[in-house]
Amino acid sequence: MAFIDIEDLEVTFEGSGRQVRALKGVSLAVGEEESFGIVGESGSGKSTVLRALCGLAPVTSGRISIGGEPVQAPRDPAFYRRVQMVFQDPYASLHPRHTVDRVLSEPLAIHGFDRAEERVEQALEDVGLGAGFRFRYPHQLSGGQRQRVAIARALILEPKIILLDEPTSALDASIQAEVLNLLDRLRAERGLTYVLVSHDLAVVSHMCDRLVVMQGGEVVEQLTREALQAHATTEDYTRNLLTASEGFTRDPALQR
């Protein structure tokens, strides 16, 4: 049995007499200490999988289990000590009027961790920021530094699973490399399991051993990194994504 097991997950959003089926029966299995990628366009439901996993989206049907046990609804505190999420936009995911210290201490207080002081400093050290950043506000930090704080906030509860929702898409290319390296190092050091969602095939191929491609709320293809690198895809959609991510090619008709 896989570490994270998702079976026939369906999510339907309802509003003003309209139903939107965001996920139409998604099944995934992620192994322990694996780095797993989900790729797709906007609206393909890739973020919804993560949100459903950590209880932020209404699950209509299907089963989710972690470590062999089905998850509780609503999720209990023990769940959040095992599973944490890093959101896409570091400009929106940190409270603008809370200092870094407060952002990091709050989860510790909620979950009753001891030695808060020490842990906050350690977490900042781990993400390469140092104690000097402890009493700053988000507006005093750059995008990359904010994302490091968001990662520190996820790590401070010592979870086993981290859900990463487009962790670098709001960052500059040079900063993206730093954050990806940081995530890579943390996973190797702590034996974390990652589920990474991104629209950037290059990022997913760099970070993940296995990945699925999603379209319209369904999984269209599952691939290993090697298959992706060898362009060994069977689906046209994946092939289009691959070509598109290699950059612009001039329309053949105009090349004369």
Place this chain on the structure above:
Amino acid sequence: MSPLLSVENLRIAFPSRQGPVEVVRGVSFSLGRERLGIVGESGSGKSQTGRAILGLTPVSGTATADRLEFDGVDLRTASTRQWRKLRGARMSMVMQDPKFSLNPVMTIGRQLMEAVKLHGGKSEAHDKSIAMLEAVQIRDPERVMAAYPHELSGGMGQRAMIAMMLVTEPDLLIADEPTSALDVTVQIEVLRILDRLVTERGMGLIFISHDLRLVSTFCDRVLVMYAGRVVEELDARRMNEATHPYTRGLLNCLPTITGDSRPLPVLARDDAWLE
């Protein structure tokens, strides 16, 4: 042939508590009827450069240049009346995010026709707008004309905005991250449209982006900006021959699908680049 646009020693400064801060520090280039890419990270001054050409520097800032000339018109001393004739009609700008740049309470059709009417051609405004929407490959132009911006997807909105900027057939188009908010597959479609219009109409295009790889496959020439200066100018096809450490660093720090360098090389900044 005299260039369409020439910029010499463009400087833009904003006041701050510590005195004026220069965000663009002596940028010079000239543009013919070609695709010029400007690449740099956030804060490098690439967008401010684009805005200054259209005279859209925020009021708190000051833009100065030794020369800023568009098709024989000196933009530094242009009167409001001259600007009105230029902006929209002869040079226009596509912004990054259609969600914030389209008027949310006007239908796409009204916004498009407004552009046509302001620059002559009242009677054929509707037909022209429809034709333009077709040119940017919107399959159902009548529906889009009647739609409000929130009823369109990001890709459709961006195409509608491009249509709006091109309906007056400008000579120069400044595109500020026109595809950054879009999915990769849609991004390529939008670039195809821009590419065709440049080729067919002989437009000049300034393409501002942070994505060096994309720009190098799309543009003819690339200016790399760092901290308000152009550190390197390159032929897009010779990207691999870049000599400046910043350009090289930018190229190397991108993960690739086939590559497997771990950890990724990180860009080490050098204070000497500021000079």
